Amino acid sequence: MTLNSKIPAGPLETKWEKYKSTCKLVNPANKRQLEVIVIGTGLAGASAAASLGEMGYKVKAFCFQDSPRRAHSIAAQGGINAAKNYQNDGDSTYRLFYDTIKGGDYRSREGNVYRLASVSSNIIDQCVAQGVPFAREYGGLLSNRSFGGTQVQRTFYAAGQTGQQLLIGAYQALERQIALGNVKMYSRHEMLEIVMIDGKARGIIARDLVSGKLERHFGHAVLLCSGGYGNVFYLSTNAMGSNVTAIWKAHKQGAYFGNPCYTQIHPTCIPVSGDHQSKLTLMSESLRNDGRIWVPKEKGDTRKPNEIPEEERDYYLERRYPAFGNLVPRDVASRAAKERCDAGYGVGSSKQAVYLDFASAIMRYGKVEAGKKGVENVDDATIKQMGDEVVKEKYGNLFEMYEKITGEDPYKVPMRIYPAVHYTMGGLWVDYELMTNVPGLYSLGEANFSDHGANRLGASALMQGLADGYFVIPYTLGNNLADDIRTKAIPTDHPAFMAAEKEVSDRINRLMNIKGKESVESFHKRLGKIMWDKCGMARNAKGLQEAIEEIKALRKEFWSNVFIPGDINEYNPELDKAGRVADFIELGELMCVDALHRNESCGGHFREEYQTEDGEALRQDDQYMYVAAWEYKGDSNFELHKEELNYEVVHPSQRSYK
């Protein structure tokens, strides 16, 4: 099959406008007859379900949590980008587009990214209208801050809870549609299979996680908005329940998986404290606006951070990247931290950490405050106190969270941070209309591969999730469903539904009947270790080859020795998790296959064999300027399809943040 990205012809600036004014429409009476299934209720899913409900489609939305408001978008901290240029600092749609393409290390589509940048402003308008309480200035207008990889202030935020506020906005819009009867909500439900009829996605098999019963649901179209798969690494900043199952089932039904190996390792997370660790906690990138990252100049220095004098500290990001300093993109900052720790300069008991220090920001803000209040001859303690107040207003909840987890006060001692798996740029391959190569099957938000290339810029995940749900799918879905208005709802006793349900039921029985000796959790941890060691921040051919063999062996062992307590027809979280881990194991293998095939370094994919003399990622544009879309051909068998990336406007170059 040749991959058709369906990017509209014409100049970059007019592609989306032209698409919108020429796409097919569905009249209101017909919309009422068309049923749409939405999996996941994060920013992408909730905004899509709400918008489609408003338009008159019959929507069914599913989430595994107890309420759609819990989806992990809620945990996004720092902000959302939009090319509003409210700060008059030279921002524009083009500049946001350019920064995103460059930040993604020239591995994304120009057409998609330009559309994303151009709808970014509408997102902010929509959210404010819904009552999202963004941060404001004293004049009553919206406030902005900087984020990594950019030189303008275009990030809108609500303290350190931007994701929460945006998700609550989308959740409320969704609940309104539920109340109006346009959306039916199925919480504590998990999608376990896509039902295919005549080559189209026509429904799903879902499991009610409370009763354990399987259900068949018909839809003219199925939208997968189930988020990313960072939990394949076991330890990540994802929620405990975040999983790949929905998109993996789709992949096994024929949907291509795009760039599975592109993983974002976020530079500022709280370091691992021991084997008991169940997840990692992010400290927002916005902290790099004011915090300075450093390690001791002396190898293996055991002094406490406050005892190390200024001249004996290495502010390595400022040293290596004077133009962007602490605000380099995430992949660059993460690798630099790993480089220092591997070289023996790490801090803390594990030596796998670097300092993120607010001391100078606190004093700087304190002096400004003292100046504002017109107080003179104040001592350092008073200035620090004033500075603490300013920092508290900006980052208070993050500082509090750090203190709860580590027991250390970041106003007094520098934070210890280390990179952690945070986001997956890869996902289901989709065209410009967000449709996978399987007709009727769409993917939105982090679950798809589009827009971020090989590395995502900070504050762009929220932007993409909401762009897809509020402003893209309402047009593109109609363009396709217009051809489906004569298709009557297919009864769920159709043989394809029955067969799919049997398939799911057999698989669950198989899992329960293994009755082995090892817990699901233990297999998940073992998988995570293989992935982190060999397909993590740095990868090489030998390690990846080993990882593939180790994962195959682990998979065999899982299917012969996993133990799942409890019963099928009851609330059984161990069983839910077993299904997810089984899928993660298969995905892990594909990620290694993809990472092994891509003989270059780009963005979040760093192959040790391909680096410049000073350790930067070295792309091989002549060979790898394509999207790797993998087709599932049976166990451990994946076929590569390439979508070439054509740059008509931007000229790819070696990224430089120096």
Add this chain to the structure above:
Amino acid sequence: MEHYNMNLTLKVWKQKNKNEKGRFETFNVKNISSEMSFLEMFDVLNEQLVAEGKEPIAFDHDCREGICGMCSMYINGRAHGPWHHTTTCQLHMREYKDGDTIVVEPWRANAFPVIKDLVVDRTSFDRIIQAGGYISVNTGNAVDANALPIDKQRADESFAAATCIGCGACVAACPNASAMLFVSAKVSHLALLPQGEPERKMRVVNMIEQMDKEGFGSCTNIGACEAECPKGISLENIARLNREYIGATFSGSAQHE
């Protein structure tokens, strides 16, 4: 900070499903590190139970960073345990010492029926939001975000109310199992913004009506909700809710839809 290990006795509520009667069961856990979170201690216990071929204890959790609102647990008589402004997932074991006994129960309220062990059904909160906890603006209807300046203090107050995570600790902590703090947080969030103005009266009346319908108790100004709220949602919101409700019902313009 000094780290240490401890052995603990846990008395945990076990209940097969909503129809069967529950009871406390006692479990012992060993070598719990003071660096663990409370839920990681439960992970250790559950791994131990699975290793013995037994069913683990069911509990709700997801983000484990204090924001999704999914974790619950009533720990030694307090919603989310002893730490101020902290969800259960952020409570850490350095709070406890070797030999301690910890009693863990689910949220207890008629409007939150038990699903299994420590897991309860909080969909009543979603239904209260459905009754009016939103601003009726369809996608694509919005004017420029800066068209309407909002006083910073008002916006900040609205934000403070909007940080509610919908966990239900306020209900669990209240002797009357009242949901007034939850409802007041949403009513305040929206009433403080000009965008929330058109539906202001209808919203408060409909949300209160739904709250009563769900079987939550009445507010008798005890203040346990504010004391136990992991996000520090203020009682001032309840005062505002009462003013909003009285204003809406006296003016006679509140409608049910």
